[in-house]
Amino acid sequence: MPIDLSDESRYDRTRLRQWARGRARSAGVDRRDLLKLFAMGAAAGSLGVAAAGTASAAGAEAAPGIVKPLPPELFTIRGTNAETNFAALRGTGRLTPVDRFFVRNHTSTPRIDAGAWRLKVWGDGLAGGPVEFSYERLRALRAVERTLFIECAGNGRSFYSTQQGQAVTGTAWTLGAIGVAHWRGARLSDVLRLAGVSRGAVDVLPRGLDDEVVANWVNLGRVRRPLPVTKALDDVLLAYEMNGRPLPPDHGGPVRLVVPDWVGISSIKWVGDIEVSGEALYSPWNTDMYRLFGPGQPAEGSAPLTRQTLKSAFELPLGASVPVHRTRLLTGRSWSAAAPVTRVEVSTDGGGHWRRARMHDTPQRGGWVRWSVPWTPRTTGATALLARASDGTGRTQPETAVHNTQGYLFDAVVRHPVTVV
Ligand SMILES: Nc1nc2c(c(=O)[nH]1)N[C@H]1C(S)=C(S)[C@@H](COP(=O)(O)O)O[C@H]1N2
Ligand SMILES: [Mo]
DSSP: OOTTTHHHHHHHHHHHHHTTTTTTTTTTOOHHHHHHHHHHHHTTOOEEEEETTTTOOOTOSOOOTOOOOOOOOTTTEETTTEOOOOOTTTTOOOOOOOOOOOBSSSSSOOOOOTTOOOEESSTTBBBOEEEEEHHHHHHSSSSEEEEEEEEOOOTTTTHHHHHOOOOOOOOOOOOSSEEEEEEEEEEEHHHHHHTTTOOOOOOEEEEEEEOOOTTTTEEOOOOOOEEEEEHHTTOOOEEETTTTTEGGGHHHHHHTTTTTTOGGGGGGEEEEEEESSSOOOGGGGGTTTSSSSSSOTTTTTTTTOOOOOOEEEEESSSTTTTTOOOOOOOOOOEEEEEOOEEEEESSSSSSSEEEEEEOOOOOOOTTTEEEEEEEOOOEEEEEEEEEEEEEEESOOOOOOOOOTTOOOOSOOOOOOOEEEE
């Protein structure tokens, strides 16, 4: 019998059961519904997440709900999202210009007036009651500036299927779900302290003001993902500027979180409230999503994902044609969430020989390095370009990434197809 939500006591009992199981406490999301949902997604080969009232845009020319222009030379549209074409970064600086910074929207970009915006900090992890911050008040706090990347946990996901022959669900990103920006904002720790965060606080739960996410008829509520209070008090920003300009609407304006090194979903855009809790919190974004599921993982999945990994990309379209006997400068970028990149090697013969690439930036944690290597193709035909980075922890990109059903944290060396003509 379907649950009648107008029957309040029945509804409350359902919520209570969910609560007892420790699931999805603020959205009334049933775990079994979610598992069914992901099973359907797997069968359909994609996750099929769409905004309430918005038609699915898979395969469409434009991403409904993104405000900025998305010219095809700069972006590849994937459902409600726009992937940066890596080739469009060639010649740009260390910072990704906003006009080509990828957009990952679960629903659509809301337009929020900074003057009317408020951040409400609340919950039993505060010593007192809720505290509100206006945009003006936030901007009056001590400001910090940092150059950091935001990268989707699923960046590179499509290579699980095209390179490793493995089935995964979710947006079929190549390597363009990353951007590096210079962010300016207040420290989340300052805001939490002003709000009276108590010593017993365990998790904070920032929530976006964008529409609720409805996936295959299950309402997951608004985008929100718990963050341990230790990380929240460490290095997280409440950013209001990106590359020296007020934060644009598509990237979370007027205010978003920027969570250094962590999976992009942590950096909640259009933040409207933050719950501070004395106990662990759950949302679909740290339970059934953004964990590793699959062979070798516990049935309930790995621990919630935190740090991003190590990757490299060429500033060249996949499948590009290049003229034979002509010397060209291959350029690209490498980045790691764990430590600065220490070395980049490139192969132009499918992995047979490797050469050191020249680095054009001082490697820095949280950013990427631009690199280049000259190449004169000698024979015509199909080949693969490979770039392999190592970082200060001693890690080098592996040949194969660890398969997981939702295709997160792809870190293997990508075989970038080109044809010499
Ligand atoms: N409120 C809200 N925050 C969000 C999202 C969203 O859809 N809504 N997407 C998340 C995901 S999955 C990623 S990868 C980053 C993308 O940030 P960008 O669109 O500025 O590139 O924002 C995160 N924050
Ligand atoms: Mo993401």
